Amino acid sequence: MTKSTKLRAAVIGVGYLGRFHAQKYKLIQDVDLVAVCDARPDRGQAIAKEVATEFVDDFKKLKGRVDLITVAASTRSHYEIAKWCLENHIAVFVEKPITVTSEEAQILVDIAEKNEVTLQVGHVERFNPAMTSAEKVLKNPLFIEVHRLAPFTPRGADVDVVLDLMIHDLDVISSLVKSEVKSVSAVGVPVLTKLVDIANARIEFESGTIANITASRVSMQTTRKFRVFERDKYLSIDFGKGSVDLLTKTGEWADGGIPPLNHESWSLEKGDALLAETQSFVDCVRDKKRPVVSGEDGRNALRLAEKILEKIRERSAKI
Numbered sequence: 001m002t003k004s005t006k007l008r009a010a011v012i013g014v015g016y017l018g019r020f021h022a023q024k025y026k027l028i029q030d031v032d033l034v035a036v037c038d039a040r041p042d043r044g045q046a047i048a049k050e051v052a053t054e055f056v057d058d059f060k061k062l063k064g065r066v067d068l069i070t071v072a073a074s075t076r077s078h079y080e081i082a083k084w085c086l087e088n089h090i091a092v093f094v095e096k097p098i099t100v101t102s103e104e105a106q107i108l109v110d111i112a113e114k115n116e117v118t119l120q121v122g123h124v125e126r127f128n129p130a131m132t133s134a135e136k137v138l139k140n141p142l143f144i145e146v147h148r149l150a151p152f153t154p155r156g157a158d159v160d161v162v163l164d165l166m167i168h169d170l171d172v173i174s175s176l177v178k179s180e181v182k183s184v185s186a187v188g189v190p191v192l193t194k195l196v197d198i199a200n201a202r203i204e205f206e207s208g209t210i211a212n213i214t215a216s217r218v219s220m221q222t223t224r225k226f227r228v229f230e231r232d233k234y235l236s237i238d239f240g241k242g243s244v245d246l247l248t249k250t251g252e253w254a255d256g257g258i259p260p261l262n263h264e265s266w267s268l269e270k271g272d273a274l275l276a277e278t279q280s281f282v283d284c285v286r287d288k289k290r291p292v293v294s295g296e297d298g299r300n301a302l303r304l305a306e307k308i309l310e311k312i313r314e315r316s317a318k319i
Contacts, residue, residue, distance in 0.1 A: 006032045007282060008066045012059045012081055013073025014038045014047040016155050017095060021070045022051045024278040031282055034066050039073070063088055068118070068285050070278075071095060075159050079104040082119075086111040091118040091285040093278070096171070097163045098298035102306055105299035112295050120281045120291035121298030123171040127276040129268040130242045131172065134228075134235055137246060141176055143229040144211040149219035152192050156217070160196040162188070162305045162312075166215035169226065170308075171293065171301040176228070179207035181304060188312035191218045201308045243267045 007030060011022045014036045025033040035054040038044030048055035056062060059081055062069065068091035071081050079099040085092045086108060098105045098121045112119035125131055146169045156164040182204045188196035198216040205211075224239035232249035244266055251260035277292075284291045 006030055008032050008034045009068050010035045010062050010066045011070045012037045018072030019047050021072050024275045026051050082108050086117050089115055093120045093281045095122040097167050097302050102303045105302050109295040118285045119295035121293045123293045124273050124277050125168050125172050126293050127273040129271045130237050130244055134237050134244055140230055141209050141228045145227045146213040147223050147225045149216045149223040152217050157193055161215050161217050162199050162308050167301050167305050169213050170304045173211050177205050177209045179205040182206045184307045184311050186308045186311040187315055
């Protein structure tokens with residue numbers, strides 16, 4: 001495939017998020033958005049008209065017509081759709097969580113590797129300018145504290161909040177710590193749905209790093225705060241505002257004196273993380289590069305989420 005050849009793309013599932021995916025493809029010059037597909041013909045046809053492309057009522061009709069596909073349908077359909085794509089040598093960008101179970105995720109990873117097909121998972125915070133900026137100054141996290149709170153919306157409510165919201169931070173934490181999990185403790189409560197709507201998890205890694213994570217979809221306002229403590233350093237990220245604060249110890253503190261700290265803060269243009277994520281996927285397909293968030297990364301985040309949900313169930317059974 002030459003640099004001048006346009007890649008042919010499609011989006012499967014054009015609800016709230018899938019619509020944005022379709023729009024992003026239209027902004028990438030070396031991509032031709034061939035079609036969109038949705039289980040609801042009325043919605044699919046409306047989005048197809050909006051982005052000036054074709055609507056198909058069955059994703060299997062895309063065989064032989066596309067090089068890459070974004071899967072933004074319901075979580076429970078991810079496995080079936082992504083598996084079909086990979087088996088037909090179509091590159092896949094699947095929204096988070098990669099699948100419902102890590103066993104399903106492993107099968108997708110294996111097929112992608114066997115067929116040498118790109119598999120990327122949609123953990124968009126990795127493309128947040130605040131995160132990419134913070135990564136440059138973080139070396140050895142010792143304690144991480146995260147709060148991801150949001151008002152309730154039906155979108156994503158087909159899974160527990162751990163898979164809906166917390167999994168974003170599980171992926172980011174795993175990318176920073178790069179260590180095996182030693183222990184997990186967690187608590188979760190169903191508030192508005194029959195699934196867990198608010199959860200807190202404490203994760204200890206073999207490296208000694210500890211992460212404390214809270215996720216809720218019953219909050220009155222949106223909060224996306226990520227705090228990292230290292231030896232002689234504290235960094236705070238506000239994903240929503242795109243701002244970063246960094247405190248660095250510059251000397252030894254003397255009793256009664258002013259703490260020797262240097263404070264830096266910077267705000268970044270929020271940018272378009274979804275566009276950056278989509279462009280990265282296109283580049284990886286074209287240049288046969290490993291995605292920033294690979295299938296293995298998506299599987300690992302899901303495995304950690306499963307451990308948390310297991311601990312929540314164990315705790316609930318004792319009450």
